[in-house]
Amino acid sequence: MSLPEDAIAVVGMAGRFPGAPDVPSLWRNLLDGVDLVHDYTEAELRALGVGERLLADPAHVRAGGRLPDVAAFDADFFGVTADEAAAMDPQQRLFLEQSWTALEDAGCDPAAFDGLIGVFSGASVNRHFLYRQFTGDPDEPLVPGFAPDYVAAQVAYRLGLTGPAMAVQTACSSSLTAVCVAAQHLLDYRCDLALAGGVSVTEPRFLHTPGGLVSPDGRCRAFDATGQGGAYSSGVAVLALKRLQDAVESRDQVLAVLRGWAVGNDGARRAGFAAPGLDGQASVVAEALADAGVAPGAIGFVEAHGSGTAVGDAIEVAALAQAFSGDPLPPSAVALGSIKTNLGNLDAAAGAAALIKAVLAVRHGVIPANLHFERADPDVEFGPFYVPVKNVAWEAETRRAGVSSFGLGGTNAHVIVEQVADEPPRPAATGWRVLPVSARTPEALRQARMRLADHLEAAPRIDLDDVAHTLTAGRRAFAYRAAIVCQDLSQAVARLRGLPYDAPEDLMRAAEAWVAGDEPAWPPADGRIISLPAYPFQRQEV
Incomplete structure (x- = not known):
C-alpha cells in the first residue's frame, strides 16, 4: 500500500x-x-x-x-x-x-x-x-x-x-x-x-x-x-x-x-489587537x-x-x-x-x-x-x-x-x-493467549483488572490478539502483576474478575513466573495496538 x-x-x-x-x-x-x-x-x-x-x-x-x-x-x-x-x-x-x-x-x-x-x-x-x-x-x-x-x-x-x-x-x-x-x-x-x-x-x-x-x-x-x-x-x-x-x-x-x-497571524489588518x-x-x-x-x-x-x-x-x-x-x-x-x-x-x-x-x-x-x-x-x-x-x-x-x-x-x-481506510477483517484466531496486567499498587492492580474486564465485556467484537499484543508490547510492567490465560473474550472477562480456571501448564507457569517478576516467556500475540483502559491513577489531595 x-x-x-x-x-x-x-x-x-x-x-x-x-x-x-x-x-x-x-x-x-x-x-x-x-x-x-x-x-x-x-x-x-x-x-x-x-x-x-x-x-x-x-x-x-x-x-x-x-x-x-x-x-x-x-x-x-x-x-x-x-x-x-x-x-x-x-x-x-x-x-x-x-x-x-x-x-x-x-x-x-x-x-x-x-x-x-x-x-x-x-x-x-x-x-x-x-x-x-x-x-x-x-x-x-x-x-x-x-x-x-x-x-x-x-x-x-x-x-x-x-x-x-x-x-x-x-x-x-x-x-x-x-x-x-x-x-x-x-x-x-x-x-x-x-x-x-x-x-x-x-x-x-x-x-x-x-x-x-x-x-x-x-x-x-x-x-x-x-x-x-x-x-x-x-x-x-x-x-x-x-x-x-x-x-x-x-x-x-x-x-x-x-x-x-x-499557522499564521492576522497582522495589522484588523480593528484592534483583540479583533479577528x-x-x-x-x-x-x-x-x-x-x-x-x-x-x-x-x-x-x-x-x-x-x-x-x-x-x-x-x-x-x-x-x-x-x-x-x-x-x-x-x-x-x-x-x-x-x-x-x-x-x-x-x-x-x-x-x-x-x-x-x-x-x-x-x-x-x-x-x-x-x-x-x-x-x-x-x-x-x-x-x-x-x-x-x-x-x-x-x-x-x-x-x-x-x-x-x-x-x-x-x-x-x-x-x-x-479518515483512515478500515483494515480488512482478519480470520478469527484460535488458541491460548496471555493477558498481563500490572500496576504500582495492589489497589491500582485490582482496578486495572476490573476496568479491562468491563471494557472487554462491552466490546464483544474486539480481537483478543489485539488485546494481548497491546498488553504485552504496549504497556510497562510494574511491580504488582497479574496474568490470565484465555482462549476467548468470555474466558478473559471471567478470569480477570478472579474466577478459577484451568489452562495449559506451560503457559500457566510462564504467567506465574512473570507475575513473580521474570521476563515474559510466552509467544508474542499476532495483533496490533488498540485503545484499552488506561492506568487507574490513585489520586490524592495535594
Whole structure:
C-alpha cells in the first residue's frame, strides 16, 4: 500500500473534560448532545474563594465547565514528592497524567521506545498560583516552575523523554498550534513520536460585557442570532502523533491522519489587537488545504473556532467562504460545528479538544449536533456551510475535516484531518493467549483488572490478539502483576474478575513466573495496538 510521505498519524488520544473523565466519555456526551457547562451555586463560588464584590456584581457569569478533583494527583506514580506536588501548577499535574495516558493509548512505553519523544504543550495562566498560593506580598518568593513554560519540561523530566520539549503559547490557539509544531518536527525527523496538546484550569471569575467573549449565562451559541460569547472552562487534551509510515510499520492504531496544517497571524489588518482578521483566517485555511493537497470540496466538516460572538462568528464564516471560493459548492455542503457549545471555551486546550472531536467524527462517520442553535445569525453569510442541529451520518468515500483555532492576538491555526481506510477483517484466531496486567499498587492492580474486564465485556467484537499484543508490547510492567490465560473474550472477562480456571501448564507457569517478576516467556500475540483502559491513577489531595 502506498502511503503519503508527509502524513502524520494520530496514534493515541487522552484527556479530561467537563463531564467526561476520558475521550470515550467525551464522545458519548457529544453524540448525546449534553450541555456540560456547570451553573455554580453561591455556596460553590464561596468555596472557590470568589469574593463578595464579584458575587454582588450582576455581570458576574456564574457558569463554566469544571473538572472534579483538580487538586488530586497520583504523585507517587510520577516520583513527585508531596512538597513538589503541592507547589506544582495543577495544569502541570493534569498534563503530566494525560501525557502518560496518551502514550498508553498509543501503545508506547517511553522507557522501551526506540527513538526520540517530543512534548509540545499549551497552558493557560497559572490561576492556582494567583488565587491560592500568592499572598499579594511583593516579597513573597515565586514558586519554582510555576509558569506555563514548564509544562512540557515537567513531562519530559518525569517520563524521561529526550526529544524537543517546548511550550507553545498563542492564547486560545495554543494547543492546535502545538499540534502543528509537533507535526512539523516529526516530518523534519526532530523526533519520532510527539505528544501535543493543551491544558487549562480556570474558575468562574469572569464578567459579561456587551460584545465580549463571555456570555451572560455561560452558554456558547455559535453561529446563532443570540450568540454573545461563551464560558471559560477547565480541561486537558493530549494527542500522540507519529509519522504515518512508522505507525503502519509498528502495527500501531491509526485513529486518523493529519494531511496538512498551517499557522499564521492576522497582522495589522484588523480593528484592534483583540479583533479577528478575515484575511488572516482565510489565508491559514487556504494554506492548510494546499499543504494537504486537497480541494475545498473534499472537506465535509469544519470544526470551527466558533466562539459564539457576533463579530467573531461572522468573520470566521466569511473567511471560510473566501478560502473555499475556488471550489464552488452548493448550500449545505459542509457541516459547521463548535465543541465550545458543549464544553465552553477550554482556552489553551480548546484547539486540541476540537481536534479530538474531528478525529472521532472522521473515524466513526458521525458529525455531532451543535448545541444551542435555534436561529441563524442574520449577519453570517453561510454560503456552502450549515450548522447541524442533530447528529449527521457522514457518508463519503474518504471523510475529511478541517479544524480551526484562533488565538487572541491573531495567531491562527488550521489542520486537515483525514479518515483512515478500515483494515480488512482478519480470520478469527484460535488458541491460548496471555493477558498481563500490572500496576504500582495492589489497589491500582485490582482496578486495572476490573476496568479491562468491563471494557472487554462491552466490546464483544474486539480481537483478543489485539488485546494481548497491546498488553504485552504496549504497556510497562510494574511491580504488582497479574496474568490470565484465555482462549476467548468470555474466558478473559471471567478470569480477570478472579474466577478459577484451568489452562495449559506451560503457559500457566510462564504467567506465574512473570507475575513473580521474570521476563515474559510466552509467544508474542499476532495483533496490533488498540485503545484499552488506561492506568487507574490513585489520586490524592495535594
